[in-house]
Amino acid sequence: xxxxxxxxxxxxxxxxxxxxxxxxxxxxxxxxxxxxxxxxxxxxxxxxxxxxxxxxxxxxxxxxxxxxxxxxxxxxxxxxxxxxxxxxxxxxxxxxxxxxxxxxxxxxxxxxxxxxxxxxxxxxxxxxxxxxxxxxxxxxxxxxxxxxxxxxxxxxxxxxxxxxxxxxxxxxxxxxxxxxxxxxxxxxxxxxxxxxxxxxxxxxxxxxxxxxxxxxxxxxxxxxxxxxxxxxxxxxxxxxxxxxxxxxxxxxxxxxxxxxxxxxxxxxxxxxxxxxxxxxxxxxxxxxxxxxxxxxxxxxxxxxxxxxxxxxxxxxxxxxxxxxxxxxxxxxxxxxxxxxxxxxxxxxxxxxxxxxxxxxxxxxxxxxxxxxxxxxxxxxxxxxxxxxxxxxxxxxxxxxxxxxxxxxxxxxxx
Numbered sequence: 001x002x003x004x005x006x007x008x009x010x011x012x013x014x015x016x017x018x019x020x021x022x023x024x025x026x027x028x029x030x031x032x033x034x035x036x037x038x039x040x041x042x043x044x045x046x047x048x049x050x051x052x053x054x055x056x057x058x059x060x061x062x063x064x065x066x067x068x069x070x071x072x073x074x075x076x077x078x079x080x081x082x083x084x085x086x087x088x089x090x091x092x093x094x095x096x097x098x099x100x101x102x103x104x105x106x107x108x109x110x111x112x113x114x115x116x117x118x119x120x121x122x123x124x125x126x127x128x129x130x131x132x133x134x135x136x137x138x139x140x141x142x143x144x145x146x147x148x149x150x151x152x153x154x155x156x157x158x159x160x161x162x163x164x165x166x167x168x169x170x171x172x173x174x175x176x177x178x179x180x181x182x183x184x185x186x187x188x189x190x191x192x193x194x195x196x197x198x199x200x201x202x203x204x205x206x207x208x209x210x211x212x213x214x215x216x217x218x219x220x221x222x223x224x225x226x227x228x229x230x231x232x233x234x235x236x237x238x239x240x241x242x243x244x245x246x247x248x249x250x251x252x253x254x255x256x257x258x259x260x261x262x263x264x265x266x267x268x269x270x271x272x273x274x275x276x277x278x279x280x281x282x283x284x285x286x287x288x289x290x291x292x293x294x295x296x297x298x299x300x301x302x303x304x305x306x307x308x309x310x311x312x313x314x315x316x317x318x319x320x321x322x323x324x325x326x327x328x329x330x331x332x333x334x335x336x337x338x339x340x341x342x343x344x345x346x347x348x349x350x351x352x353x354x355x356x357x358x359x360x361x362x363x364x365x366x367x368x369x370x371x372x373x374x375x376x377x378x379x380x381x382x383x384x385x386x387x388x389x390x391x392x393x394x395x396x397x398x399x400x401x402x403x404x405x406x407x408x409x410x411x412x413x414x
Contacts (some may be wrong), residue, residue: 002173007050015036016037018039028048031222032270037049043266057278057282073197073286085205088369102266104135111134112132113132114268115170116130116168118270128191129150132271142251144245145251149183155228165212169218170220175198181282189365191214209223222255233250240309240383246251278313288337291322299329306372312340312380314344317346317348317351326345326399329343330397339383340380345400346358347395360412
């Protein structure tokens with residue numbers, strides 16, 4: 001579903017508030033998880049909160065439930081589908097030499113683009129991933145790049161003493177948003193994952209100057225290059241955990257051209273909001289489910305909790321066959337999502353979406369001497385303020401399932 005169709009779907013279902021320019025950020029925060037918010041101004045309109053819930057995404061992608069949605073995401077990652085190339089794209093209806101048509105929102109006085117998926121390649125492969133971008137002025141952005149796939153491609157450019165051509169997409173198709181958040185194996189192009197997720201309905205266009213493949217008919221594209229040797233301070237900025245990331249020297253993206261639709265929508269992700277959490281966390285839930293299902297025959301639910309940023313805390317309900325199954329699922333979850341910090345395993349009768357039921361299971365079915373798993377000096381998330389600078393932390397797994405032979409003793413009354 002392209003971005004314009006997604007906005008129309010939200011409006012048709014009474015899930016879109018239209019507000020004036022000066023109220024946009026405040027309304028975006030107030031309506032977090034409830035409604036999308038779009039400006040009523042002339043020109044490029046900012047819009048955010050377009051992803052509201054797991055149920056919304058399952059419905060749009062024609063999946064009957066969250067389990068099926070998880071499995072569809074995993075299937076798409078494992079079965080990327082090459083795209084048909086088109087010569088025309090409404091993304092290129094308007095061509096501008098500056099980014100002045102974008103009303104870049106400021107957070108604590110710092111102007112950031114928060115919903116840009118950056119596409120880059122090394123001649124053999126292409127990668128697409130989300131990166132926040134601090135506007136420095138004069139068409140330059142400091143881009144936060146952690147040591148993953150784009151970082152690897154940029155290092156190759158640095159070693160070759162080359163500038164890295166990139167295209168940053170704002171307002172791509174819904175499937176592309178999730179694919180660019182999914183971190184498939186290096187060498188798997190997220191745009192092909194998105195095409196598989198869409199049922200082979202997407203098309204690609206190559207950018208005019210650098211011939212970078214991008215999803216045709218996206219709202220906005222910024223084309224330019226990253227000079228590996230040009231760095232600028234980036235931060236502080238509050239991220240998905242709503243804590244402030246530190247200031248770091250980051251690579252600079254120089255925009256040579258801005259391409260957009262005549263009536264373009266400028267996608268804005270409010271940092272730490274539900275949309276941010278779901279884009280980051282939903283693909284990880286899918287990977288955790290896949291790993292857990294390889295350990296036990298039945299995994300009922302996998303939930304990365306909002307209080308953990310949909311990133312650090314997982315609650316998983318299973319039907320175990322042996323008392324050791326829960327610990328195996330804990331280890332599988334840590335392997336599937338290395339940023340995970342705490343994992344809670346419960347029985348099928350516990351609703352993982354209900355914090356009171358999770359606490360009840362912890363209170364009645366967990367005993368530390370038999371159900372606690374502690375992993376010291378493990379690599380976790382650099383977003384976790386309690387971790388070291390390189391992300392080292394202590395991980396905890398909790399088996400809050402009832403012992404199989406004493407299950408009646410732990411039965412929960414309706």
